[in-house]
Amino acid sequence: MTSPFRMDQSWDFPVPPGELWNVLSRTQDYRTWFSWLRSIDASDGLAQGATARCVIGPPVPYLLRVTIRVVALVPGRTIATEVDGDLRGPARLEIEEVEAGSRARLVWALTVSRPVLQVAARLARPLMQRGHDWCVDTGVAQFRRKAIAPEPRGT
Known part of the structure; x- marks a missing residue:
């Protein structure tokens, strides 16, 4: 088995925690926010026990199919x-109030499970890490621009 892809990163957003949570709860909008999210079925919404099935298309020559289950x-x-699915392991999002609004901390340790991806993770780890980092960085930028952007002001 290959070592997990780990992440522990935080970002600040200029909205209070309740508003950030409300935006994150709009799972039906995720596909329009994230260009790398090829498909998502999150009909259970953001709730205890909910399950989302996703296809992720990083800028590398493979697609990832995952199921994400809310456990707490x-x-x-x-x-x-x-x-x-193609990735396995725990992931969590923590939200806290900060002076400028909210801080979101995303933590995970995910291993690849599909045999061809395990080989790729051993032989081309830097490429897979770049794909991972691109999805995270692009996702946060797109979330800021498309989901958190301030409403246009009237004149």
């Missing part, structure tokens, strides 16, 4: 999930 949820504060 404190509305407005935390979401703990278990990821299964």
Whole structure:
């Protein structure tokens, strides 16, 4: 088995935690926010026990199919999930109030499970890491621009 792809990163957003949570709860909008999200079925929404099935298309020559199950949820504060499929492992999002609005911390340790991806993770780890980092960086930028952007002001 290959070592996990780990992440522990935080970002600040200029909205209060309740508003950030409300935006994150709009799972039906995820596909329009994230260009790398090829498909998503999150009909259960953001709730305890909810499951989302996703196809992720990083800028590398493969697609990832995952199922994400919410295992613990404190509305407005935390979401703990278990990821299964081409990637496996725990992931969680923590939200806290900061002076400028909210801080979102995303933590995960995900291993690849498909044999061809395990080989790729051993032989081309830097390429896979770049794909991972691109999805995260692009996703945060797109979320800021498309989901959190301030409403246009009237004149």
